[in-house]
Amino acid sequence: MNQTPMGNRYHIAIFGKRNAGKSTLMNGLTKQEISVVSDVAGTTTDPVYKSMELLPVGPVVFIDTAGFDDIGELGALRIKKTRQVLRKTDFALVVLDAQEEPDRELFDFLKEIRLRSLPCLAVINKCDAAKPSAGLIKLLESEQISYITGSAYRPDFIGRIKEAVIQAASTVKEEPPLLEGVVRPGDLALLVTPIDSAAPKGRMILPQQQTIRAILDADAMMAVTKENRLKETLDSLAVKPSIVITDSQAFRQVSAQTPEDILLTSFSILFARQKGELKPMVKGALAADRLKAGDKVLIVEGCTHHRQSDDIGTVKIPRWLREKAGDGLEFAWASGTGFPEDLTGYAMIIHCGACMLNQREMRYRMQTAREQNVPMTNYGMLIAHVMGILPRALKPFREEIEDEIQEEE
Amino acid sequence: MNQTPMGNRYHIAIFGKRNAGKSTLMNGLTKQEISVVSDVAGTTTDPVYKSMELLPVGPVVFIDTAGFDDIGELGALRIKKTRQVLRKTDFALVVLDAQEEPDRELFDFLKEIRLRSLPCLAVINKCDAAKPSAGLIKLLESEQISYITGSAYRPDFIGRIKEAVIQAASTVKEEPPLLEGVVRPGDLALLVTPIDSAAPKGRMILPQQQTIRAILDADAMMAVTKENRLKETLDSLAVKPSIVITDSQAFRQVSAQTPEDILLTSFSILFARQKGELKPMVKGALAADRLKAGDKVLIVEGCTHHRQSDDIGTVKIPRWLREKAGDGLEFAWASGTGFPEDLTGYAMIIHCGACMLNQREMRYRMQTAREQNVPMTNYGMLIAHVMGILPRALKPFREEIEDEIQEEE
Numbered sequence: 001m002n003q004t005p006m007g008n009r010y011h012i013a014i015f016g017k018r019n020a021g022k023s024t025l026m027n028g029l030t031k032q033e034i035s036v037v038s039d040v041a042g043t044t045t046d047p048v049y050k051s052m053e054l055l056p057v058g059p060v061v062f063i064d065t066a067g068f069d070d071i072g073e074l075g076a077l078r079i080k081k082t083r084q085v086l087r088k089t090d091f092a093l094v095v096l097d098a099q100e101e102p103d104r105e106l107f108d109f110l111k112e113i114r115l116r117s118l119p120c121l122a123v124i125n126k127c128d129a130a131k132p133s134a135g136l137i138k139l140l141e142s143e144q145i146s147y148i149t150g151s152a153y154r155p156d157f158i159g160r161i162k163e164a165v166i167q168a169a170s171t172v173k174e175e176p177p178l179l180e181g182v183v184r185p186g187d188l189a190l191l192v193t194p195i196d197s198a199a200p201k202g203r204m205i206l207p208q209q210q211t212i213r214a215i216l217d218a219d220a221m222m223a224v225t226k227e228n229r230l231k232e233t234l235d236s237l238a239v240k241p242s243i244v245i246t247d248s249q250a251f252r253q254v255s256a257q258t259p260e261d262i263l264l265t266s267f268s269i270l271f272a273r274q275k276g277e278l279k280p281m282v283k284g285a286l287a288a289d290r291l292k293a294g295d296k297v298l299i300v301e302g303c304t305h306h307r308q309s310d311d312i313g314t315v316k317i318p319r320w321l322r323e324k325a326g327d328g329l330e331f332a333w334a335s336g337t338g339f340p341e342d343l344t345g346y347a348m349i350i351h352c353g354a355c356m357l358n359q360r361e362m363r364y365r366m367q368t369a370r371e372q373n374v375p376m377t378n379y380g381m382l383i384a385h386v387m388g389i390l391p392r393a394l395k396p397f398r399e400e401i402e403d404e405i406q407e408e409e
Numbered sequence: 410m411n412q413t414p415m416g417n418r419y420h421i422a423i424f425g426k427r428n429a430g431k432s433t434l435m436n437g438l439t440k441q442e443i444s445v446v447s448d449v450a451g452t453t454t455d456p457v458y459k460s461m462e463l464l465p466v467g468p469v470v471f472i473d474t475a476g477f478d479d480i481g482e483l484g485a486l487r488i489k490k491t492r493q494v495l496r497k498t499d500f501a502l503v504v505l506d507a508q509e510e511p512d513r514e515l516f517d518f519l520k521e522i523r524l525r526s527l528p529c530l531a532v533i534n535k536c537d538a539a540k541p542s543a544g545l546i547k548l549l550e551s552e553q554i555s556y557i558t559g560s561a562y563r564p565d566f567i568g569r570i571k572e573a574v575i576q577a578a579s580t581v582k583e584e585p586p587l588l589e590g591v592v593r594p595g596d597l598a599l600l601v602t603p604i605d606s607a608a609p610k611g612r613m614i615l616p617q618q619q620t621i622r623a624i625l626d627a628d629a630m631m632a633v634t635k636e637n638r639l640k641e642t643l644d645s646l647a648v649k650p651s652i653v654i655t656d657s658q659a660f661r662q663v664s665a666q667t668p669e670d671i672l673l674t675s676f677s678i679l680f681a682r683q684k685g686e687l688k689p690m691v692k693g694a695l696a697a698d699r700l701k702a703g704d705k706v707l708i709v710e711g712c713t714h715h716r717q718s719d720d721i722g723t724v725k726i727p728r729w730l731r732e733k734a735g736d737g738l739e740f741a742w743a744s745g746t747g748f749p750e751d752l753t754g755y756a757m758i759i760h761c762g763a764c765m766l767n768q769r770e771m772r773y774r775m776q777t778a779r780e781q782n783v784p785m786t787n788y789g790m791l792i793a794h795v796m797g798i799l800p801r802a803l804k805p806f807r808e809e810i811e812d813e814i815q816e817e818e
């Protein structure tokens with residue numbers, strides 16, 4: 001049951017040149033485990049992902065990448081994909097051939113690891129055939145990268161690498177609980193979860209599911225309803241819920257029906273807050289007020305999903321923004337693992353809730369936007385803003401983002 | 410977002426001899442779709458699964474199998490796995506080489522398809538190189554199997570095959586809604602969802618998730634709580650819930666705390682009922698009363714998961730049954746796709762909730778047990794029975810299974 005969302009998995013990526021032994025290492029790390037639960041095969045250009053439980057770390061995903069010395073046109077594409085992996089990597093395993101001499105490519109790659117302060121282990125492979133080259137050892141030592149020597153075909157070597165990964169992973173700071181300071185033990189929360197046509201058959205979408213779980217983990221209770229039964233649900237409760245959490249798309253209606261003395265926020269605001277992005281996202285949403293004819297807006301989704309006729313990213317958001325800023329607005333879209341490196345020319349970026357992206361990847365995206373001075377927000381924040389209820393939706397976190405709320409009011 | 414559970418997907422399996430073009434067909438059917446969401450690579454012996462949305466059918470999984478003419482020891486193992494796939498197949502695509510002459514293997518395979526009344530299409534491949542053999546056409550016509558001729562490398566041929574699959578799938582009777590006749594529009598249900606250590610991090614286990622969704626789909630409302638807050642949750646409701654649905658493991662406590670005038674059942678009873686298995690499963694549970702020293706009990710799980718120290722299948726159930734029938738009981742376990750063909754010697758079979766198996770597979774298993782006169786039940790039903798609350802848990806479905814309840818009372 002491979003049910004842990006990608007965004008919650010610790011990402012361990014395997015880098016190195018072609019034939020350094022990356023795939024052998026990948027197989028060694030994942031195959032011997034009875035707990036390998038899925039095996040997502042790459043196409044010719046895509047990295048290979050294997051999700052598993054790595055105890056005691058928990059859910060991880062190993063990523064096998066194309067060699068960063070790949071050649072030709074296809075090679076260039078593969079290298080680009082490998083660099084995209086780097087953005088979401090929590091731990092890098094750099095596989096080196098014992099006989100390899102350091103060159104510009106390796107040097108540049110290690111430099112990039114260092115610039116990102118990425119936890120890293122160099123795996124010097126094929127040491128049964130030859131001693132590690134002196135140049136390699138010298139480079140690793142000057143870059144202060146720990147290394148380990150052996151052969152990726154030997155289980156004991158695999159075991160030592162796993163130990164190193166486990167040690168690195170266990171020092172990682174966990175994200176704070178989703179509802180920290182918002183829902184306390186014994187509280188009663190009320191969730192409003194519309195079922196729209198994009199929801200997978202027979203299931204709850206990820207953010208709703210994660211919130212339900214977070215409430216139970218907080219030792220609290222909840223009522224759950226679609227938006228059409230909100231009033232009835234409120235009436236059926238003998239105690240007032242401490243907070244109402246709604247899907248952003250039902251914001252206006254839910255806000256109107258929820259008494260003013262009950263706190264109200266949205267799933268996407270909670271998730272942005274958990275990821276430490278609340279403040280910049282609020283600031284980004286306010287940028288919608290400054291949009292004018294000729295401005296170009298970039299809309300980004302972290303996964304590819306079926307477009308619905310009332311699709312939020314391609315239909316609703318453009319409509320709302322045009323209502324605000326007129327018909328002269330232009331829109332561009334990006335989805336999946338793609339995020340433009342050059343954001344020149346965009347007046348603002350509106351990102352989906354990013355349930356399929358991990359925190360490193362989202363930080364990279366926000367960082368890229370910040371460096372290029374392009375305001376960036378997410379769907380939920382933008383919707384709350386265009387519906388005029390951002391101040392109310394942010395009230396539960398007032399102290400955390402004092403300045404932005406004042407600017408808004 | 411590959412979130413539709415396997416058990417809810419329409420299973421389309423591709424069968425045929427080695428080199429008939431099965432994988433080419435698989436790729437053709439899945440690759441051209443932007444909606445291919447996962448790609449589970451097989452090992453040397455396992456079939457390959459590709460999940461995707463096949464509109465307008467919905468979520469499907471294509472399964473590429475090993476040739477049923479595979480040879481050698483490994484070949485025999487692969488054929489066995491292929492036959493296991495047959496048990497859960499909703500639609501069979503039989504790929505044939507145009508130049509192939511019918512032989513015993515093909516004849517036997519088609520006979521099996523017919524015995525199972527399995528919807529089926531023969532795909533005569535490689536027709537760009539040769540006309541279909543007369544023997545092949547004759548066999549298909551005598552078996553009344555529709556066929557289609559072309560080349561699996563041609564998109565138009567793939568398109569025609571897809572149409573045929575869509576047409577077959579759209580005539581399939583859907584399972585009744587999970588809560589049919591149990592939860593009505595405007596009802597308030599109460600779910601008790603303990604979070605045990607086996608639950609995936611940050612998520613809800615599948616049956617709970619599906620039940621939450623089913624309640625929303627029924628246009629009803631719900632309260633959700635862990636077992637420790639049940640009393641508080643009941644107190645916080647101004648109206649009485651029409652039904653309490655609990656995880657089987659908390660049955661005794663929940664039954665004690667839920668007023669007698671509120672209906673009570675479990676997630677597993679609901680799912681067994683939806684699959685039309687309630688009656689035989691109840692009967693199977695009652696077989697526990699007849700267990701005695703020397704009897705052998707088979708415990709089956711549909712997936713492999715981490716064993717916990719208080720694991721239900723390996724620890725709790727054996728303990729409960731020994732409390733009933735003494736230390737002389739023997740236990741055997743099966744998990745994953747395995748289910749013994751020969752059940753001789755087992756006094757009863759206890760199956761997990763089977764959220765990862767589809768209905769055809771479960772029917773096959775129950776059928777096998779029935780044919781060999783071995784009573785079969787599931788975890789939830791057994792737990793309710795050993796805790797003495799089966800009559801109460803079945804009360805919501807009293808009319809559907811009158812005889813069994815009377816026998817129990």
